[in-house]
Amino acid sequence: MGNGKQAFFWHDNWLRSGKLIDITGATCTRYQGVARSARVCDAVSTGQWRVRGQRSRNFHELHHKIQLEPVPNNLMANDQFLWRHEAYVYKDSFNASKTWEQIPNKWNGNKLATGDRLRKWGIQQGCVLCGERDETRDHLFFACPYSYTVWDRLASRLVGRRINPDWQDMLRFIQTGASNRADQVLIRLVFQAVVYNVWRERNGCRHQHSPRGIEQMIKAIHKGVKNMISSLRYPWNHPLNGLLRR
Ligand SMILES: [Zn+2]
Incomplete structure (x- = not known):
């Protein structure tokens, strides 16, 4: 802090x-x-x-x-x-594989932290990004028109024709679907950044203001991922260097 x-x-x-x-x-x-x-x-x-x-x-x-x-x-x-590298280990450096390892655990059980808990008490929580009445994990990632537009625009070039709003299917793609190692690292970065930003946006505009414009969100994530890649300082011949020009 x-x-x-x-x-x-x-x-x-x-x-x-x-x-x-x-x-x-x-x-x-x-x-x-x-x-x-x-x-x-x-x-x-x-x-x-x-x-x-x-x-x-x-x-x-x-x-x-x-x-x-x-x-x-x-x-x-x-x-x-800070980025969580392991339980109780936080660093300011980003490590794609460490971050990736955290995600399956974090999302285990297929539930959102607050929405599903509220539902148990009979309180229905709507999606603050699009107004849909029932906010579930599957809605937020990525059945929601807002989050799907962000995901589609940033990931479609890497995912190709398989891109769709289904969370499980996109998880499978991220684990095994990329055609080469550089694409695999990049799609994980993009996925992680989209999930993080959509989640933050959702928390930020709850009881506050309307969400950031989609274009603004896409630009911010694009820039963030680009900065992350350029800060990784790979050797000159590393395949990730080529990604900066995309
Ligand atoms: Zn929504």
């Missing part, structure tokens, strides 16, 4: 215990006195953490943990987002 202005209080893993919204449950966020769309810095005022719930049995431990964190302030640098 730096100044707390970029990381989302409920949706980013800034306490290293996972997302807070998964710990408290979506309906408890109001109880803590921190808005669902809050950044970490919004939970601070006059140099102190302002999070309610210290007397609650359910939140006592979480509250205590937050109090032990350094309080962000304006003089600190921007928050830095």
Whole structure:
């Protein structure tokens, strides 16, 4: 954590215990006195953490943990987002294979963290990106017209005619479908970047504003993936160097 202005209080893993919204449950966020769309810095005022719930049995431990964190302030640098290499190992460097290894575990059970949990309580959660009434993992990746357009535009050249909105089918393609190693690394990068960005967008615009324009999202991911490849510094004859010109 730096100044707390970029990381989302409920949706980013800034306490290293996972997302807070998964710990408290979506309906408890109001109880803590921190808005669902809050950044970490919004939970601070006059140099102190302002999070309610210290007397609650359910939140006592979480509250205590937050109090032990350094309080962000304006003089600190921007928050830095780290990549998970293994459980409990976070680095600022991106490693495609390490990141890839995390994904099957993360998505095991085919459920979204919050939407499906809410559904168990009879609360239906709509898709904030397109307005569809029932938001499931399969909707978000990639049956949703918003996310599918992003996925299609960024991945169609690599996936070819097999591109479609079916999550399982796209996972299979990513594991075994690419015709050469460079394409395989690239499609995994693109896949990971699209999933990450769609997920962040979905969390960010919940209870907040309308989603970023599709073109803007595509441009941002394209640029991000390009930067990632160029920062990997492969030897001059490595096949990935050719990808920069695509
Ligand atoms: Zn949707």
